Amino acid sequence: MIAPKILISACLLGRPVRYDGTGKPLSHPAIARWQAGGRLVGFCPEQAGGLPTPRPPAEIEDGLCGEDVIEGRARVVENTGRDVTDAFVEGGRQTVEFARANGCAFALLIDGSPSCGSGFIYDGSFSAVRHPGHGVTAALMRRAGIAVYSDREIDALVAHLDGEDGTEF
Ligand code: SF4
Numbered sequence: 395m396i397a398p399k400i401l402i403s404a405c406l407l408g409r410p411v412r413y414d415g416t417g418k419p420l421s422h423p424a425i426a427r428w429q430a431g432g433r434l435v436g437f438c439p440e441q442a443g444g445l446p447t448p449r450p451p452a453e454i455e456d457g458l459c460g461e462d463v464i465e466g467r468a469r470v471v472e473n474t475g476r477d478v479t480d481a482f483v484e485g486g487r488q489t490v491e492f493a494r495a496n497g498c499a500f501a502l503l504i505d506g507s508p509s510c511g512s513g514f515i516y517d518g519s520f521s522a523v524r525h526p527g528h529g530v531t532a533a534l535m536r537r538a539g540i541a542v543y544s545d546r547e548i549d550a551l552v553a554h555l556d557g558e559d560g561t562e563f
Pocket of ligand 1: 439440441
């Protein structure tokens with residue numbers, strides 16, 4: 395059986411793709427093991443959607459979430475006021491396509507992002523106010539049947555995969 399791969403937010407691999415031009419590498423023993431085993435596939439939805447790096451920070455407006463954006467009930471807006479909804483939705487769609495093309499049944503996405511967040515996001519006021527919710531890419535990935543874990547849930551993903559594979563890796 396071919397082991398399923400894990401799509402990971404590119405910034406968690408340390409790639410400098412975040413809005414401010416930095417990465418945010420995730421330090422965990424499983425990351426090195428998965429990389430050595432060819433299990434990790436890095437991807438950045440916002441870059442895939444055509445946004446530059448660096449770019450202004452963006453949030454989903456009015457305390458809404460990725461599902462609301464997909465359904466046309468909310469926009470993603472930069473702190474400049476520019477509407478970047480289309481780029482976020484396109485990036486999310488491309489992430490799903492990329493995951494499918496690469497045999498990814500799981501995703502490990504950084505929390506808090508209007509794209510990759512899956513446990514919490516920011517409320518659209520650009521005042522560091524969090525609320526429970528998910529970003530656009532996380533919502534589309536879940537709709538596609540891909541199991542999404544946040545970076546804070548990496549131990550749960552390790553436990554799930556170890557149980558599934560029957561071996562520690
Ligand atoms: S879109 Fe996702 S992968 Fe890209 S910088 Fe934002 S959090 Fe990281």
